[in-house]
Amino acid sequence: MRDQATSEHPTSEHRRFxxxxxxxxxIVTHSLYSNRDIFLRELIANAAxxxxxxxxxxxxxxxxxxxxxxxxxxxPDKEAGTVSILDNGLGMNRxxxxxxxxxxxxxxxxxxxxxxxxxDRPAEADLSQIGQFGVGFYSAFMVADRVTVDSRRAxxxxxxxxxxxxxxxxxxxxxxxxxAAGGTRVTLHLKEDARDYLEPFxxxxxxxTHCEHIGIKIEMPDEDGKKETVNxxxxxxxxxxxxxxxxxxxxxxxxxxxxxxxxxxxLHWKAEGAIEYTGLLFVPSERPPTVFHPDRRSQIRLYVxxxxxxxxxxxxxPPYLRFLQGVVDCEDLPLNVSRELLQTSPVxxxxxxxxxxxxxxxxxxxxxxxxxxxxRFWEAFGPIxxxxxxxxxxxxxxxxxxARFRSSTQEGLTALKDYIARMKEGQxxxxxxxxxxxxxxxxxxxxxxxxxxxxxxxxxxxPVDEFWTAAIVDxxxxxxxxxxxxxxxxxxxxxxxQEEESEETPAGDSSASALLAAIRLALGGKVKEVRVSKRLxxxxxxxxxxxxxxxLNLERLLRSHGQVHEASTRxxxxxxxxxxxxxxxxxxxxxxxxxxxxxxxxxxxELARVMEGEAVSDPAAFSQRLTRVMGRAVGASPPQPE
Ligand code: ADP
Ligand code: MG
Numbered sequence: 009m010r011d012q013a014t015s016e017h018p019t020s021e022h023r024r025f026x027x028x029x030x031x032x033x034x035i036v037t038h039s040l041y042s043n044r045d046i047f048l049r050e051l052i053a054n055a056a057x058x059x060x061x062x063x064x065x066x067x068x069x070x071x072x073x074x075x076x077x078x079x080x081x082x083x084p085d086k087e088a089g090t091v092s093i094l095d096n097g098l099g100m101n102r103x104x105x106x107x108x109x110x111x112x113x114x115x116x117x118x119x120x121x122x123x124x125x126x127x128d129r130p131a132e133a134d135l136s137q138i139g140q141f142g143v144g145f146y147s148a149f150m151v152a153d154r155v156t157v158d159s160r161r162a163x164x165x166x167x168x169x170x171x172x173x174x175x176x177x178x179x180x181x182x183x184x185x186x187x188a189a190g191g192t193r194v195t196l197h198l199k200e201d202a203r204d205y206l207e208p209f210x211x212x213x214x215x216x217t218h219c220e221h222i223g224i225k226i227e228m229p230d231e232d233g234k235k236e237t238v239n240x241x242x243x244x245x246x247x248x249x250x251x252x253x254x255x256x257x258x259x260x261x262x263x264x265x266x267x268x269x270x271x272x273x274x275l276h277w278k279a280e281g282a283i284e285y286t287g288l289l290f291v292p293s294e295r296p297p298t299v300f301h302p303d304r305r306s307q308i309r310l311y312v313x314x315x316x317x318x319x320x321x322x323x324x325x326p327p328y329l330r331f332l333q334g335v336v337d338c339e340d341l342p343l344n345v346s347r348e349l350l351q352t353s354p355v356x357x358x359x360x361x362x363x364x365x366x367x368x369x370x371x372x373x374x375x376x377x378x379x380x381x382x383x384r385f386w387e388a389f390g391p392i393x394x395x396x397x398x399x400x401x402x403x404x405x406x407x408x409x410x411a412r413f414r415s416s417t418q419e420g421l422t423a424l425k426d427y428i429a430r431m432k433e434g435q436x437x438x439x440x441x442x443x444x445x446x447x448x449x450x451x452x453x454x455x456x457x458x459x460x461x462x463x464x465x466x467x468x469x470x471p472v473d474e475f476w477t478a479a480i481v482d483x484x485x486x487x488x489x490x491x492x493x494x495x496x497x498x499x500x501x502x503x504x505x506q507e508e509e510s511e512e513t514p515a516g517d518s519s520a521s522a523l524l525a526a527i528r529l530a531l532g533g534k535v536k537e538v539r540v541s542k543r544l545x546x547x548x549x550x551x552x553x554x555x556x557x558x559x560l561n562l563e564r565l566l567r568s569h570g571q572v573h574e575a576s577t578r579x580x581x582x583x584x585x586x587x588x589x590x591x592x593x594x595x596x597x598x599x600x601x602x603x604x605x606x607x608x609x610x611x612x613x614e615l616a617r618v619m620e621g622e623a624v625s626d627p628a629a630f631s632q633r634l635t636r637v638m639g640r641a642v643g644a645s646p647p648q649p650e
Contacts, residue, residue, distance in 0.1 A: 463498075
């Protein structure tokens, strides 16, 4: 049949899917995922998007609007075993069909695929978020073993049929049954086990749960074959906040964000002043899958006087608020606003700054009203919000108030203002320790001296922390200071007794300097300096960064991204009160062999590296030295040559 068409129409052809689409289809067609209902929402969302795009195009192109207004129709056909989704939107021509339904333009698909590779049973993988990756169309193959897309670009004469059974290829040919005035008909040839979607009541119920707030009316034939509108199709955000119920907000959020969680917070307001606009924004309660994608796309849909304009408009929301979902509808922009104008419009700049203030204020209030909810929010979105600390100097103060941290002395999360309130007498800095694993941080030797003196240290566990701590000087006049960098000033907190006591220790000044000299001599250029530590209490040694050097964790981070290759030389600090070091001192004083001192010095250095989570610098030499030292400890004599 298809081959015949090919010979009749030289323009007919079979094409292979893009490799990524092929793999995606493999997953989707073999999916045993139980919540297949989502296919309908994806296809209706596409149909509604096409209508919105046609409405927008009609502003600059006369006569492009369809007669009788926009609508999406759902047409079940029991006899044929098909469901069609018909729209009078912008439609697609041949090139667009091939580009949109044959290749994966959106960068999210690679990540979508990755998500499944890692899973044990990809067949049962949760596909509910497929739409958020920009590949929602393919969800049709969860319920259909063949999909036909008939489309005609509005104002073009020729219609095209795209068809595929979801394996390697699809066909493209002229003709098909697209609406005469432009638009698209997607026909699903339902799988045997998906025939319940032929029941009109089932479809209606799905529209109610998933598409109630899509801004285009959705119609179905009633018993007498008359068209019946089955959704609200009214822009919820235009209603006064006092008339909208929690349930309606939630349904709207789910429809527009294609999410299944409930929003943690909704912000709905109408700004009436120099610039008039309505905002309906949601803070999700769960982290959307693509929020850490490097394109940092905004999720807010921008409307002008109820006409959809763009859904990726950077100009209304800064990237550090990209986790927000929702709608901004503006009265003060021309409808024929161009892409370029969107980037530079002073109206949008004003809206943006109003929006940012409102959102941050809203979050501040939420932090007070719902501490637990706020902590969950912070776990999910804190790392994104913190990008604002170095990107938006104007909001730094507010963002620092919103920030939460784990700390060496507190359970759960703490705010900076509470840290300040707990600061020790005479403490003039906010101490921080950065690293990727919380577990390792809390057992870091760098903390010992702080812990011994009851001084709190904040843990910085997100990569973004390295950037804002470099950009921000202080909070409330207190600078942020890394405990792994520079000279420790911890002795300022020590009382008289401790000082006296320390003078009595056998590792007095002269013996300490002999010890440091011996270690320095042994390690040579491996370390920048060897000095007595004030930050250690239990561990014998640790590595620190010099005052003007790059912090240990940042260097590790950059190395893992291949941005620096050479590790910089560090300062070795030793705990002069530690029995190990005191014994070394005595050995030096009694003129022990240089080899024994050298072994100990090297082992101390390697030990300090290991505590930092680094590998030993010279594994072969390390094991020889360790063997020798252990041998001495257990009294074994070294092997004699035969
Ligand atoms: P997304 O909607 O996130 O872009 P989809 O996989 O759902 O991803 O759709 C891919 C593309 O196919 C859409 O961006 C759109 O250009 C096109 N498309 C899908 N359905 C329709 C339709 N009914 N009318 C016009 N274009 C459509
Ligand atoms: Mg889509």
